[in-house]
Amino acid sequence: MSNGVPSPATKHQGDLYKATKMRAGPCVGLFEDVHSVFLQILPSFMTNFRFLSGASRAIAPPVANQGGTFGSARLIISHHVSGGHTMTPPTASDRSAFGKANPHALATILEASETRRIISATDIYDISGIKLWAGNQPVSTSLQRKLLDRELRQPLETSLVAEDGVSAASLALAFEELLGGGSALLPLLQPHAQRLASLIKGLTLHPVAQLLLTAAQTARPEHYAHAVAAMALNGALMVAGGGDDAAVRLALLCGLLHDVGEMYIGPEHGEAEADRDLDFASYQQLVVHPHVGSLLLAQLTNYPADVARAVAEHHERLDQSGYPNALAGGQMSTQGRL
Structure with missing residues (x-):
């Protein structure tokens, strides 16, 4: 900003924030150059992040660590020239994302x-x-x-x-408590409650996922409650759609872990308080959490690639008004659309 006049970059960030927050129809024009959008929004959060576009690679220069920094993380986004979206497998150099x-x-x-x-x-x-x-x-x-x-x-x-951490059994108990707690989700959950409860008991928690869920359950209980509710809702939607047990288990995991990236930003910037009106500073932090979670699951766990992709896509919207890539419904995975 100079002499009280917002710079083009600042105005673009604000426009992107408003469009994403308001969900006011397709905002493709704001995302015509996803590289420049992220280069403007993320320097206050990430260092050494990387964009991949088609066959070319552009490496962003290091930026100074500031509040909410993700250390030496690299943000990896892959876009085909046609506009499609794929998850890029991590290379050896990408594993430094969690080096600190x-x-x-x-x-x-x-x-x-x-x-x-x-x-x-x-x-x-x-x-x-x-x-x-x-x-x-x-x-x-x-x-x-x-x-x-x-x-x-x-x-x-x-x-x-976490030796005494979250387990499949404790998740099943949390699901039972959700059913008995008067949740607004009950009309969706109750018809499938028995099958969901059985499949939740059989979930496999990778130690990294278990560690972070345990930390959230204890130190960020609203985040954990949100994860449990999303797990149940995702599973119910997949059951209602005719999914087999494997598909429902995958949906349960995607719901449970969709916000794991929020552990890497300050709790004051999280979205667990659904009624809170985000300011732009919080939005700058929050907007990157789908990719942080996706990187973590892709690099530090052995979950199927579908889980990491769904986490990366969970703030996209069918009308292309979501973030970070403004994907259309046809570009999103089945789990991502859930």
């Missing part, structure tokens, strides 16, 4: 560790081979100090485990 502990995720894990048994499953080393934490030891605030600005040999999320 994210301060928001770490703070949430440490808060949860005050009442839950979260331990280091293995020794934790920095990239130079210095041992920072011994295996099989409970985590504490001392770990936070040792991890400050350290590049790690292995992502922290794969080095910790």
Whole structure:
């Protein structure tokens, strides 16, 4: 802004924010150059993020860390020239996305560790081979100090485990509580409750997903409640659509994990409070969480690629008014449309 006049970049960000927030019909024009849109919106959040477009690659220069930074994360978006959307498999260099502990995720894990048994499953080393934490030891605030600005040999999320964490059984119990709690979702859930309860009990939780869900359950309970509700709704929609057990289980997982990327932004910027009117600063943080969650699931878990893609697409809209890629309904996966 100069002399009180918004710069074109600032105005473009504001227009994109308003269009996405209001869902006021297709806003394709605002997304004609998705590269420039993200280069303008994300510098306050990401460092060293990367865009892939067709056969060409453009590497964004590093930007200074600011509040809400995702450390050394790389944002990966793949667009075919035709406008279609695919998830790009991570390369060896992309695995540095989680090379440093994210301060928001770490703070949430440490808060949860005050009442839950979260331990280091293995020794934790920095990239130079210095041992920072011994295996099989409970985590504490001392770990936070040792991890400050350290590049790690292995992502922290794969080095910790919640021994008394969220399980398929506890998810089934949470589903029962949802059914008995007068939720507005009851008309959709009750016709399929028995089948959903049975399939939830058989869900497999990857240790990374379990760790983050446990941290959310303890330190961000509204986020966990939202995840459980989305899990149930996704499953019910897939059952109603005639999905077999495998498809319903996949839908349950996608719903449960759709907002896992929010663990990597400040809780004040999250969307769990559905009635809250987002300001632009919060929107700048929130807009990137689908890709953070997608990267995490693609790189740190062995879940099917459909899960990571659905998480990346969960804020897209059929009329192309969603974010971050303004995909049309036909460009989205089945799970993403749910």
